Amino acid sequence: MNTIKAIMTRRSIRHFKDRTVEEEKIETLLRTAMQAPSAHNYQPWHFIVITERQILSTIPEFHPHAKMLHEAPAAIMICGDTRLEQSVEYINTDCAAAAENLLLAAHDLGMGAVWLGIYPRERRVQEIRRLLGIPRQIIPITLIALGYAAEEKDVEDRFQPERVHRNRWGGVES
Numbered sequence: 081m082n083t084i085k086a087i088m089t090r091r092s093i094r095h096f097k098d099r100t101v102e103e104e105k106i107e108t109l110l111r112t113a114m115q116a117p118s119a120h121n122y123q124p125w126h127f128i129v130i131t132e133r134q135i136l137s138t139i140p141e142f143h144p145h146a147k148m149l150h151e152a153p154a155a156i157m158i159c160g161d162t163r164l165e166q167s168v169e170y171i172n173t174d175c176a177a178a179a180e181n182l183l184l185a186a187h188d189l190g191m192g193a194v195w196l197g198i199y200p201r202e203r204r205v206q207e208i209r210r211l212l213g214i215p216r217q218i219i220p221i222t223l224i225a226l227g228y229a230a231e232e233k234d235v236e237d238r239f240q241p242e243r244v245h246r247n248r249w250g251g252v253e254s
């Protein structure tokens with residue numbers, strides 16, 4: 081799949097087949113995530129690959145929008161390391177870039193995935209820390225649920241020409 085097609089056809093997938101994700105595909109996802117741009121090229125990320133059913137199914141107990149984890153065979157917790165990047169804003173941005181790479185790569189590999197927000201929701205951060213044993217210098221930013229899709233989603237065209245400004249703010253409908 082070419083890059084533009086992958087970007088334009090990716091959708092969040094929240095229903096998954098009961099099928100294990102192959103280890104080499106997990107590695108490809110991690111490689112694409114770590115290929116993301118980051119401020120100063122600090123690459124301040126860590127990734128926790130979660131495949132234990134009990135851990136996956138505990139997360140919806142404290143995350144109100146994560147019930148697909150009862151079905152998902154895997155999830156990847158993207159964390160930021162405050163020892164590698166001091167600005168939490170940059171950590172958040174860098175991890176978001178890694179997350180988007182991972183979502184697009186999953187789509188390209190024939191899988192489905194969905195982004196689950198953790199940071200800056202305090203309770204989610206706290207509970208994920210406790211569940212996964214994440215130390216205090218590490219911030220859990222974004223969780224990606226993934227697997228083989230058990231649903232199909234239509235492509236959505238989200239182009240909004242009125243959101244595009246030329247040279248300076250404004251335009252006909254400013």
Ligand SMILES: Cc1cc2nc3c(=O)[nH]c(=O)nc-3n(C[C@H](O)[C@H](O)[C@H](O)COP(=O)(O)O)c2cc1C
Nearest residue numbers: 090091092093094144145146194195196197198233
């Ligand atoms: C920062 C962020 C947090 C999100 N958190 C959740 C979440 O907790 N649960 C969920 O099901 N989807 C979550 N999503 C996915 C969005 O709902 C989804 O991307 C959006 O509705 C657009 O749909 P699409 O991904 O199919 O294009 C999140 C997306 C982002 C970028």
